[in-house]
Amino acid sequence: VIHCKAAVALEAKKPLVIQQIEVAPPKAKEIRIKIYHSGICHTDDHALGGFMAGIKFPIILGHEGAGVVESVGEGVTSVEPGDHVIAICSPMCMKCPSCLHPDSNFCVQNDVGKNVGMMLDKTSRFSINGKMIHNFMSTSTFCEYTVLDEFACVKIDCKAPLYEVCLIGCGFSTGYGSVLNTAKVQQGSSCAVFGLGGIGMSAVMGCKVAGASRIIGVDINKGKFEIAKKLGCTECLDPNDYDKPIHEVIAEMTNGGVDYSFECVGKVELM
Numbered sequence: 001v002i003h004c005k006a007a008v009a010l011e012a013k014k015p016l017v018i019q020q021i022e023v024a025p026p027k028a029k030e031i032r033i034k035i036y037h038s039g040i041c042h043t044d045d046h047a048l049g050g051f052m053a054g055i056k057f058p059i060i061l062g063h064e065g066a067g068v069v070e071s072v073g074e075g076v077t078s079v080e081p082g083d084h085v086i087a088i089c090s091p092m093c094m095k096c097p098s099c100l101h102p103d104s105n106f107c108v109q110n111d112v113g114k115n116v117g118m119m120l121d122k123t124s125r126f127s128i129n130g131k132m133i134h135n136f137m138s139t140s141t142f143c144e145y146t147v148l149d150e151f152a153c154v155k156i157d158c159k160a161p162l163y164e165v166c167l168i169g170c171g172f173s174t175g176y177g178s179v180l181n182t183a184k185v186q187q188g189s190s191c192a193v194f195g196l197g198g199i200g201m202s203a204v205m206g207c208k209v210a211g212a213s214r215i216i217g218v219d220i221n222k223g224k225f226e227i228a229k230k231l232g233c234t235e236c237l238d239p240n241d242y243d244k245p246i247h248e249v250i251a252e253m254t255n256g257g258v259d260y261s262f263e264c265v266g267k268v269e270l271m
Contacts, residue, residue: 001025002032002070006126006143008133010058012050016142021060021133023145024125026073031148032125033085037163038141039064039198041170042266047136056117059134060126063089065141066156066166076150084158086169089137091152110138110152120149139169167198175202175264179210187211189259192250193233196224200264201231207260208232216258218246 007016117134125147126133196219217233225236239246
């Protein structure tokens with residue numbers, strides 16, 4: 001058992017509390033890793049705010065993490081102690097019907113959507129003085145050590161900076177992947193990206209890699225425009241600068257509208 005620090009959510013809508021926790025050894029087909037860097041995603045705030053159905057407290061949040069394998073359980077073959085890895089919050093077992101379907105990655109084994117808050121064997125590896133602490137999205141990266149199911153992490157090049165690649169676990173992949181894997185943006189096409197946060201910037205990079213000829217970034221914070229243009233935006237718009245809805249502005253600019261549009265804010269009204 002490892003004793004370490006974690007940012008624990010004791011109850012909904014309350015600040016996280018740094019506490020000493022116990023992290024049990026990995027069981028069969030599990031991996032214990034030392035977390036070096038973790039991103040903060042809006043989903044973590046959503047869960048802490050009590051807006052995710054089924055979330056059980058106390059819980060260790062965090063699902064964008066990168067670190068080094070400390071130990072492995074029986075039967076683990078994909079990684080070994082010392083390997084650098086990224087935690088995967090939406091892992092695929094590659095055995096269930098969903099994973100085997102060419103157009104789906106909604107694995108029935110992982111905790112996404114279920115919010116059971118435990119490992120596959122319905123127990124947790126976290127505790128405080130013997131009291132169980134729940135797991136979050138198969139990862140729980142807001143702690144110094146965490147335990148993952150083997151299929152919930154991926155080995156990476158040890159030269160990759162952990163403080164950057166931790167974002168691949170969720171935010172970057174969400175934006176970049178939506179462009180290349182879901183929308184399959186075509187070369188020479190036009191794109192609009194609404195919201196230039198982490199996911200939006202990742203979508204911009206995806207559009208550039210896909211070869212889009214016009215990439216329009218939209219945000220009410222002009223301070224983001226310089227970076228957005230460096231990453232690939234051909235132009236940036238602030239809706240507050242116009243006296244008409246921004247979609248009408250874009251339609252006029254593009255002779256009817258863009259080929260692809262990405263909503264990266266998460267507001268139903270914007271959709």
